[in-house]
Amino acid sequence: MTDDKLMNRLSLNQITTEQWNLQEAVEGCVRHDISWISVWRHKIEEIGLKQSKRLIQDAGLQVSSVCRGGMFPAATAKERAEKIDDNKRAIEEAAELGTDTLVLVCGPSADKDIDTARAQVAEGIDKLVPYAKDHGVKLAIEPLHPMFAADRSVINTLNQATTIAEKYSANEVGVIVDVYHVWWDPNLYHEIERAKGKILGFHVSDWKVPMADMFKGRAMMGEGVIEINRMRKAVEDTGYYGPIEVEIINQSLWDRNGDDVLKQVKQSFANHV
Amino acid sequence: MTDDKLMNRLSLNQITTEQWNLQEAVEGCVRHDISWISVWRHKIEEIGLKQSKRLIQDAGLQVSSVCRGGMFPAATAKERAEKIDDNKRAIEEAAELGTDTLVLVCGPSADKDIDTARAQVAEGIDKLVPYAKDHGVKLAIEPLHPMFAADRSVINTLNQATTIAEKYSANEVGVIVDVYHVWWDPNLYHEIERAKGKILGFHVSDWKVPMADMFKGRAMMGEGVIEINRMRKAVEDTGYYGPIEVEIINQSLWDRNGDDVLKQVKQSFANHV
Numbered sequence: 001m002t003d004d005k006l007m008n009r010l011s012l013n014q015i016t017t018e019q020w021n022l023q024e025a026v027e028g029c030v031r032h033d034i035s036w037i038s039v040w041r042h043k044i045e046e047i048g049l050k051q052s053k054r055l056i057q058d059a060g061l062q063v064s065s066v067c068r069g070g071m072f073p074a075a076t077a078k079e080r081a082e083k084i085d086d087n088k089r090a091i092e093e094a095a096e097l098g099t100d101t102l103v104l105v106c107g108p109s110a111d112k113d114i115d116t117a118r119a120q121v122a123e124g125i126d127k128l129v130p131y132a133k134d135h136g137v138k139l140a141i142e143p144l145h146p147m148f149a150a151d152r153s154v155i156n157t158l159n160q161a162t163t164i165a166e167k168y169s170a171n172e173v174g175v176i177v178d179v180y181h182v183w184w185d186p187n188l189y190h191e192i193e194r195a196k197g198k199i200l201g202f203h204v205s206d207w208k209v210p211m212a213d214m215f216k217g218r219a220m221m222g223e224g225v226i227e228i229n230r231m232r233k234a235v236e237d238t239g240y241y242g243p244i245e246v247e248i249i250n251q252s253l254w255d256r257n258g259d260d261v262l263k264q265v266k267q268s269f270a271n272h273v
Numbered sequence: 274m275t276d277d278k279l280m281n282r283l284s285l286n287q288i289t290t291e292q293w294n295l296q297e298a299v300e301g302c303v304r305h306d307i308s309w310i311s312v313w314r315h316k317i318e319e320i321g322l323k324q325s326k327r328l329i330q331d332a333g334l335q336v337s338s339v340c341r342g343g344m345f346p347a348a349t350a351k352e353r354a355e356k357i358d359d360n361k362r363a364i365e366e367a368a369e370l371g372t373d374t375l376v377l378v379c380g381p382s383a384d385k386d387i388d389t390a391r392a393q394v395a396e397g398i399d400k401l402v403p404y405a406k407d408h409g410v411k412l413a414i415e416p417l418h419p420m421f422a423a424d425r426s427v428i429n430t431l432n433q434a435t436t437i438a439e440k441y442s443a444n445e446v447g448v449i450v451d452v453y454h455v456w457w458d459p460n461l462y463h464e465i466e467r468a469k470g471k472i473l474g475f476h477v478s479d480w481k482v483p484m485a486d487m488f489k490g491r492a493m494m495g496e497g498v499i500e501i502n503r504m505r506k507a508v509e510d511t512g513y514y515g516p517i518e519v520e521i522i523n524q525s526l527w528d529r530n531g532d533d534v535l536k537q538v539k540q541s542f543a544n545h546v
Binding site for chain 2: 109112113114118145146147149150151156157159160183184185186207208209210211214224225226227
């Protein structure tokens with residue numbers, strides 16, 4: 001793949017520039033010649049879906065995904081039903097913004113019973129599939145690092161995500177490979193191969209020690225220990241050549257000038273992805 | 274199992290009372306009627322092996338394990354050989370203190386190449402086995418949580434640990450099940466069953482969110498989300514009825530009076546293990 005082609009796949013996951021609202025992020029992408037963006041729902045909410053769509057369309061950007069649906073487990077059937085409703089709104093937003101990919105962060109357990117929570121995730125996805133399909137949106141299960149098993153997602157390995165996705169067609173449910181969440185997995189390359197045809201997104205950042213914060217401690221590509229380039233090639237070997245989202249959740253980036261962040265993102269992407 | 278029998282299995286892993294030297298920890302165990310202790314090497318070093326042995330023997334304590342050997346990967350063959358030598362000292366210390374269990378924290382990679390680091394761990398263990406066997410000491414591989422893959426151990430699942438242990442007899446190499454490190458694993462109960470006959474220790478603490486510190490953030494049993502009791506029973510189903518180490522690495526415990534900590538440890542153990 002030529003350098004140009006690779007750079008054309010760079011997508012700004014909006015959380016990387018959390019200091020910017022959607023308009024600022026869209027304008028930033030245009031200034032820095034980034035043609036993809038992944039949009040977060042709390043940013044859509046600030047200005048409304050209609051205005052969000054107009055901004056993105058007018059700028060000629062493509063939306064790689066909407067972040068995020070999921071959060072399925074809950075203590076009561078009523079709460080779980082409310083979560084399904086909220087996911088339906090997320091599907092509508094994805095469709096309206098012209099992306100076929102809704103990223104699912106599947107949610108923590110409501111109590112100590114992690115097995116039941118995992119079953120509730122599978123159930124939640126099953127309930128959503130027809131609605132998503134009707135809207136031309138695929139559900140992209142993102143396994144989260146096991147250190148988030150208690151507070152963000154009980155889906156913690158690519159194996160789990162692919163096992164759920166396998167129950168559906170590739171048009172309905174797939175997986176996201178985020179290097180930060182899966183790099184440690186002893187079966188990683190086997191699992192990437194197994195996910196062939198079901199990979200709906202590839203996210204990059206890095207893992208640097210010591211980590212200042214478990215949630216907001218992700219590093220710029222190249223600053224940590226992850227074999228990002230090896231993983232990118234393994235994902236390409238399965239046939240995925242779609243957008244590559246730069247998703248760096250890091251307070252120190254949010255405290256900086258967004259343009260400086262984007263410059264560094266592009267440089268790190270070119271050198272280390 | 275009667276309550277009494279369970280309480281008799283409680284072992285104080287010395288890191289739980291890091292504020293105490295070995296003499297204080299031994300005296301604390303006696304005062305609180307705890308008959309097992311797991312000894313850390315930096316505490317042995319403070320007073321020497323001979324004095325450590327005398328203290329423990331005079332108090333009538335049993336040593337459940339020595340913490341820790343391991344740390345196998347390194348950039349050069351020379352450094353790896355030095356690490357093997359250090360592990361031999363650890364084996365001698367375990368034997369001298371009358372325990373047959375040396376806990377291995379296997380170490381991080383020297384660079385980005387995690388596959389090679391994992392191979393170096395297997396190699397290191399292979400080199401140590403004869404020496405350990407000669408000393409009547411078993412090598413107990415403790416898989417560490419994947420969040421420690423970059424800085425403490427590239428062995429991150431019970432599956433990995435058991436796969437290495439399977440190459441040896443149960444007298445030579447086994448595994449440690451520490452609830453904090455493995456609770457999130459979707460294959461946990463299958464892997465515990467698979468480790469039957471090879472489990473050399475069971476460690477307890479808890480996972481509470483938010484976690485103040487990735488390393489020093491473990492919680493008292495019952496304060497977090499881990500199904501400790503379920504896991505204890507699964508480990509017993511494999512035939513392990515040995516000591517259960519309370520290993521809580523937490524700065525706030527270290528800042529407290531050690532006797533208060535031991536009181537709480539016993540109470541939490543009785544209620545939640």
